Amino acid sequence: MTSHIRDVPDYPKPGVVFKDITPLLAEPAAFGAMTAEFVRIATELGATKVVGLEARGFILAAPVAVDGGFGFVPVRKAGKLPGEVFAVSYQLEYGEAVLEIHRDSFQPGDRVLIVDDVLATGGTAAAALQAIRECGAETVGLAVLLELTFLDGRARLSAEAPAMPVHALLAV
Numbered sequence: 001m002t003s004h005i006r007d008v009p010d011y012p013k014p015g016v017v018f019k020d021i022t023p024l025l026a027e028p029a030a031f032g033a034m035t036a037e038f039v040r041i042a043t044e045l046g047a048t049k050v051v052g053l054e055a056r057g058f059i060l061a062a063p064v065a066v067d068g069g070f071g072f073v074p075v076r077k078a079g080k081l082p083g084e085v086f087a088v089s090y091q092l093e094y095g096e097a098v099l100e101i102h103r104d105s106f107q108p109g110d111r112v113l114i115v116d117d118v119l120a121t122g123g124t125a126a127a128a129l130q131a132i133r134e135c136g137a138e139t140v141g142l143a144v145l146l147e148l149t150f151l152d153g154r155a156r157l158s159a160e161a162p163a164m165p166v167h168a169l170l171a172v
């Protein structure tokens, strides 16, 4: 799968090396292998719902939900969800934003796996964790395609949720 991720230097800001997953998405065998691995992780963790983080996380999480038989819940950037929301502001590697989730996204007993493409500083995933927690649901894990270890997102997440498993299919 590594060979299907393209480095784009100085995007979206000077000094950032952007990890572009579009070549992987264009390759059905690689996309399918990644999805199968996420389904295996979700099943092992006993997940009932898969949360996808807008926008690239949607692309990865939706087939996991369908193939694995889990409910899909979107976490969106501010102002896009029509119902009552919880909102969390956060910083990421190259900017800042606000995430929102519908307040009624979960039922009692739901076990949530967050799926995203990249774990960088961990700011986005930590914000998603907070939003899911505000809904009263339990997050049983985070699964990402690629972890940028030098940005130490795991430390950011362990401050937020010390025991939560973090699965990265690839790491650089």
Ligand SMILES: O=P(O)(O)OC[C@H]1O[C@H](OP(=O)(O)OP(=O)(O)O)[C@H](O)[C@@H]1O
Pocket (backbone or CB within 6 Å): 053, 054, 055, 056, 057, 091, 092, 093, 094, 116, 117, 118, 119, 120, 121, 122, 123, 124, 125, 153
């Ligand atoms: O660990 P962090 O430093 O928080 O960075 C990781 C996040 O950054 C990217 O999202 P982005 O907001 O660029 O959204 P996109 O999926 O809409 O491109 C990526 O998809 C992760 O969600």
Ligand SMILES: Nc1ncnc2[nH]cnc12
Pocket (backbone or CB within 6 Å): 016, 017, 018, 019, 020, 092, 093, 094, 118, 120, 121, 148
């Ligand atoms: N370097 C990077 N490449 C792709 N997505 C990212 N999200 C945060 N940092 C990123």
